[in-house]
Amino acid sequence: MANIAKKVSWSSRGDDRGERAPLLNGAEDGKHSNRQVPDRPYRLQKITYVGLVCFSQITQDIVKSRLKEIPHNEKLLSLKYESLDYDNSENQLFLEEERRMSHMGFRCLEIRRWVICGLIGFLTGLIACLIDIAVEELAGYKYSAVKQNIEKFTEFGGLSISLILWAALNSAFVMVGAIAVAFFEPIAAGSGIPQIKCYLNGVKIPCVVRLKTLAIKVFGVICSVAGGLAVGKEGPMIHSGAVVAAGVSQGRSTSLKKDFKIFEYFRRDTEKRDFVSAGAAAGVSAAFGAPVGGVLFSLEEGASFWNQMLTWRIFFASMISTFTLNFFLSIYHGKPGELSSPGLINFGRFDSDTVQYNLYEIPLFIIMGALGGMLGALFNVINYWLTIFRIRYIHRPCLQVMEAMLVAAVTATVAFAMIYFSNDCQPLGQDSTEEYPLQLFCADGEYNSMATAFFNTPERSVRSLFHNPPGSYNPLTLGVFTLVYFVLAVWTYGLTVSAGVFIPSLLIGAAWGRLFGILLSTITSSQSIWADPGKYALIGAAAQLGGIVRMTLSLTVIMVEATGNVTYGFPIMLVLMTAKIVGDYFIEGLYDIHIKLQSVPFLHWDAPPTSHWLTAREVMSSPVTCFNRVERVGRIVDVLSNTSTNHNGFPVVAHTTENEEPGKICGLILRSQLIVLLKHKVFVERASSRLSQRRLQLKDFRDAYPRFPPIQSIHVSQDERECMMDLNEFMNPTPYTVPQETSLPRVFKLFRALGLRHLVVVDDENRVVGLVTRKDLARYHLGKDGLEELQLAQT
């Protein structure tokens, strides 16, 4: 049964220490029951907020009733996730190192950063290339086998054998992929974009950037795309890029137990996160051939602090990545040096001559955007309930594999049935983009039009919908296809296979967009103006994708770069904006839903607007466990071992006594630092003998990063417990602090802008009174009827 719980959530194997434990046990007991209500008279003016005190009771009731209904829901905030620390611990060791470094040294570091980004781009491009070629080969093999079989049996009858062959092939591919994911690395399931969003936001999702995850991810995505599921190979590229970045920038792999002893300076959260941004951007860039889109994706999803040099490096990684992919694919396609396929998906060339839109088409685009928003919201709602169903009932790996196989078989069957019953025959042109045109029951020289959409990788289908000349599809084919593919795509997203949702969304949208275009030209019956249904297919694709994922600026740029033409920039932006506004009215974006369902303490860009009446005093957790500047080893071990108070950062104060009087703050020390100190037995009593030993260096902390050993693995003898530890040299002497009266938005802004992990709250004597961590801020969010507070839970 332990295994079940493991598979349910992303975070399965990491150490589950939260920034701090909940103050009360159990998820139902809100922390604020013992909150002080501040006595400010002006509070009582006509303020139209849902009062915190009564409000908390109400929500608790709601939550309780909901909790019985479904085990995981979005009203909980999990405490098991750790935060990344974007703030350097500027302790003496760090300052000494920085001061020792010359101007030249910093320049070398900078060059090394560029080299790493180049490597990230190169490797990400290579991986994209590998995926593309593998999928191409496997799918090619599959389609020609099935095609031969179909052609054979079309004449003799007995096409059910072809169907069985097709379904069996698909299921086999998917089974292999699903087994790898479900049994070896569940975190590799899905597109990985929610996980990377969380990582860039500052939440550490265990195992998410490990080499093993990358291997399973790549293998899984090849299987699921080759298996004919309604999925794309683009989303996983983003995750792959991020893993590559995390690996390369650290100059070692813990999985392979190999330390190259390079890039040791970058072994801390700050630097690693910067590189992961670059990796994610390189992934987007390779997936869509959109380097600028990649940069914007990273910035939109992650980086809170914009830095020119960092952005330029990210851009460099993106450029290298798309260039590498382009270069190797050109060799694969037998035209070395011809750089014409910059991404995994290629929307094909929109010729500048035909690329035009007119002023009076803009209202139509807005209508399509609204439609996309609504369809996207429908997609998300259905997927939301499906995900909850999966969390509740399908949590055994074998069940998950079976579900994936079932979906693969159903997809093949449905596709086959649609092709079989369709009688939409089209003449086989010379310059057709179809690689496997199916004649089936069509006359010689014609092919089955429905088969173009199904009997193809989804990327090719999208391109056909964009570019095939008017009249290639009949409306009924498109309508039925949209409906069927929508259902399949909803069902597929969330399966335990690694796959993305971009391409299916684009495909659905392109189908109904093209349908829209065809209907329009039928209604107006003026062929000249609405001549190009491909244009509407593009707009529809943007609308549908925007309605599902709700990305904005970056998606516009990605679409523009993928079409290779900036003319459609304005309509695409309009459509994406409309889709977002309409969709947000109903439900959140797909990634946000999945993040919420995992109860991740995700920090949005700003504090909720109506949160000005909350202050640090109400938000913080207190009392806080503090250490003295020179602390007894026994107390440190006890505090670290105490599982009920799993703090990760401890204010260091001057002269605290055992009584409850808080001391003046003089620094902040992290659990990880204390662990390293304990491991190296850096005790005052041993200082004399230490002189002969090597002095503890920053390197010792870096070597232990990021998987610091648990406290239980460190043996401290009874004698050593009585020793003292001098924290002065290792603590950060200047942590950021705020007074108790600071409003939540102000705390939030400081916390978010600097990427903090701990923020110490002090009184006007500089005495520690509380600590604000990510969970304290992520807890408040804007619900339908005002500010809501999420419940904290250990799961």
Place this chain on the structure above:
Amino acid sequence: MANIAKKVSWSSRGDDRGERAPLLNGAEDGKHSNRQVPDRPYRLQKITYVGLVCFSQITQDIVKSRLKEIPHNEKLLSLKYESLDYDNSENQLFLEEERRMSHMGFRCLEIRRWVICGLIGFLTGLIACLIDIAVEELAGYKYSAVKQNIEKFTEFGGLSISLILWAALNSAFVMVGAIAVAFFEPIAAGSGIPQIKCYLNGVKIPCVVRLKTLAIKVFGVICSVAGGLAVGKEGPMIHSGAVVAAGVSQGRSTSLKKDFKIFEYFRRDTEKRDFVSAGAAAGVSAAFGAPVGGVLFSLEEGASFWNQMLTWRIFFASMISTFTLNFFLSIYHGKPGELSSPGLINFGRFDSDTVQYNLYEIPLFIIMGALGGMLGALFNVINYWLTIFRIRYIHRPCLQVMEAMLVAAVTATVAFAMIYFSNDCQPLGQDSTEEYPLQLFCADGEYNSMATAFFNTPERSVRSLFHNPPGSYNPLTLGVFTLVYFVLAVWTYGLTVSAGVFIPSLLIGAAWGRLFGILLSTITSSQSIWADPGKYALIGAAAQLGGIVRMTLSLTVIMVEATGNVTYGFPIMLVLMTAKIVGDYFIEGLYDIHIKLQSVPFLHWDAPPTSHWLTAREVMSSPVTCFNRVERVGRIVDVLSNTSTNHNGFPVVAHTTENEEPGKICGLILRSQLIVLLKHKVFVERASSRLSQRRLQLKDFRDAYPRFPPIQSIHVSQDERECMMDLNEFMNPTPYTVPQETSLPRVFKLFRALGLRHLVVVDDENRVVGLVTRKDLARYHLGKDGLEELQLAQT
């Protein structure tokens, strides 16, 4: 003579209160002579820095010797510039207002922000349209007049009359423009990009976002472009967009004395700066038809805190702006609704068929980038010395106008001479882009090729260089043209006319780029591969522009959007990066040079890397003037009136006495707030009578924003001087503070990330010991031999 000083610098009419006065008089006396050298032993380890103490002596000597040489130089930091405050003063009034606002209220605000951005985009687009049409008409008139004249005199002889006509017309246009700029609004000179960079960085340049500036700017740019100077109309669009944004977002114009009573909520630095970012982006977007480039420009140059919603709004403004321009220009061109000219400059269509580059061209691109970097650096060096010459000798408005006229006349003469002596005739094609082909001494049906480059607006010349078929120019023509135009462009930038440097840079680059391409095809003599010199013209243009302005990501995107084709993205990025690296080796970018020459306290992205050995204690200014929570009016008036201590922010402390013991910090109050309080006589003694009066509201502060009256204009009677003022309600009770030991990079990061204006330094008892402002941070910069400290000066 006062007038002279006024014209020398940007900041002429604003109130000259710095954040704080220098502690010692005179620029030569460094502040650090009385600095405490901290007694940390580890400082003395082998740290390879130029010691501060001895270093300051050395630089002072250098500065002294330099000072004699030139009056304005980049080793000074002016105290006359004020900062913008990106941090909200969260006092009780503010909090009450925020708390009173419902969720719906915040939503309305958000909608209003979108409306404003739409308006900004629309108006910016309209202005761009106005400039374009006016230039087109005036230049058209001029060229046809001169052309007729030339044609007339070519046969009869006596072309010197044509030359005089041409030169006179040019000088007349330029004279009008220069007079407007020099006599009415000197801040409107140049492209305005350095000023907007400063504004977005957080420095208030007086008059920079006023309506009058906009009017002069627009008028001036029309005159100077029509006057045939080697300038572009694109740079000023960025400034224009920023002014529009600052005006629209405030819902009033002080120049017109008109208050529309709308958008009052946005009357503070935080909001205004956000909108100005949007305006600048809209300007770029209208200038180049590059909405994404506009967004990236704003982000690259300004916004330190990236916010998703803000970015999306900026993008919206950019889109609307390019759309508006496109729409109105389509009407002007007689093809309403055909949206084909998205920007002021149109690079023309690069056909996807011919747009190809090959792997082995990449080294060539890198060479071109290096060449561009060197030529750019040469441009900047010459312009730097020219600017210093101008500052020293050409500071009277009439002299400035005369110089501008001289340049205009010389430009015409040189152009005429070049055309006259050139014998490069080309056949007149059917689809020629030349609007005014000059036959001159060519055979019938041919035209003078040199005239295409000179007898045209620079935008058209750039397009010709990009797109004219191979063989349109002979190498000598291009070589001579490059040289001549380079000299003219260097001389022109910095004249007292409003004009941009983008187009001349592109033109120079396109010319030598095309030359490069032609030479290449001659050398290799394989026409097929190097067939398209237009490609090299584009790369050369990018290299030259990059070498001069050193913009990176945004320039790549702008170039890509302006060419309408993403294929060249990678080479353009490579070239820009090479140009930047090579150029930075010699001298800074053109805008940065001009910012430095104005001694603006500009904050870069990060603190200098080798500044870890400086702490807040050394950086801060102290002692700080503090106020009590309840302070005597007389003291406040005295402090505010004291011109030698021109502080703008005052820590409020508990129980400070006249002795030097600092008090515990309880808040921060701004000069502007105190002024409003004094104006409304908000004294404790009047509280009883105030009950009958209206209570002071946030509105009163907003109405006075941004031009708070000087303290001298507020009459305070002798009786009133004895009254007390209660600052509790108005001060920001939770200012950001740092301990004295905080390292400079850490202080810098906090300051920059949050856009602060004042940062209070406290000791471990929370007592105020100092104040860090922009100048304290901007003072340290990385010179050739390590960290340098700039001198503070009042000018």
